[in-house]
Amino acid sequence: MIDMITINIPCMKRILLLNVYCTLILLSQSFVLFSQQDQGWKADPATVEKLSKSQPDINYFEERVPQYKLPEILINSKGSKIQSSGEWEQNRRQEILQLFRENVYGRTPSTPYAKSYRVVNEDKSAIGGAATLKQVEILISSGGKELTIHLTLFVPNNAPHPVPAFLLINNRDPKNTDPTRQVRSEFWPVEEVIARGYAISVFYNDDVDPDNFDDFRNGIHGILDRGERKDDSWGTLAAWAWGASRCMDYFETDSDIDCRKVAVVGHSRGGKTALWAAAEDSRFAMAVGNESGCGGAALARRRYGETVARINKGFPHWFCTNYRKWNNNEDAMPVDMHMLISLIAPRAVYITSADQDLWADPKGSYLLLFNSTPVYRLYYPGMSLPVQMPPMNTPVVGGKTAYHVRDGVHNLLLKDWNWFMDFSDKVLK
């Protein structure tokens, strides 16, 4: 017995030491995990404080986000679970597309129209010979009325043709997209995009539909809308998305452009539009929703920053009339915005936020992308995104989806574009 004890004491010591050692390893691992989690983006408390003071009726506090349940993306209206990409495309995707048309953006009319293209300027030695500039007029006519969309396009001269292309929906001052390049804006960084072997193009949203509420008399509404407006008639965002598709029609006629590799890009209201354009028109291989917020890439049910009621009040022309039914009634909405991203699957999508832009709900935008992944997984079974948001200025890529939070305020900058191109190098080229 004594012998056994003397034999066993060193043995127990070793076991004890081993235990201590294992506990230390576990502790250090959970510390690494904890500190990694801790590095994920969070709203800066000073920004929350400042914005809450200036807009006391808007929620900027994470702890005040109400409990919510997102609609099931993979369960159809009959209660059946969608198991394959085929079932998704034939059944659930169609249902969700109709729900968005009926409840959010409105239905595009099927009024017939004629279209033609006129290249009004072509300069093969633009940007010091690096690119060819084409200025194209897209003429739309119906019922004796006409509208012209001005498309500006730079094609790199030294890249293998046909080239992939970016199309920006410009919702800002046209000076940002100066074809003469006397004004150079990071909003549309032609030189940098050309240098990376992409064509870059832009149209001005007001060409398609002026951004003001006039009861849908001007722009393309004044041409294609016939009869009484209905509660699901298209709004201005859907009209701009339609305009993006008309640019795509032109690309299909231009042998310099690889129309299977076109990314539609938009900032803010343009970002909402870019996502809807890609949902409606599967010819777009990629969509970028830059800081698109409410009615774009922010989950409506979170009611963080801009809300459905707020956006309908400020911009009564953007959505269809039915969208007003969800004012302060988000939980009853038959969709939430993660389902908009699912309509783009399996194509590529890039969602962004900016650190100071809490109005557009960065966390709700990441959660949106995260919650769209079950649909991407029908196509790419191993695809995943981390649960935790990435740190600031650190893009995260999960298969065909990508996300970043840039430092600074609401804007579209070269930094954003460089990350879009890093992603499109992988998914488009």
Ligand code: GTR
């Ligand atoms: C804001 C609007 C946002 C966003 C933004 C923009 O005033 O509330 O939804 O679209 O305009 O387009 O810059």
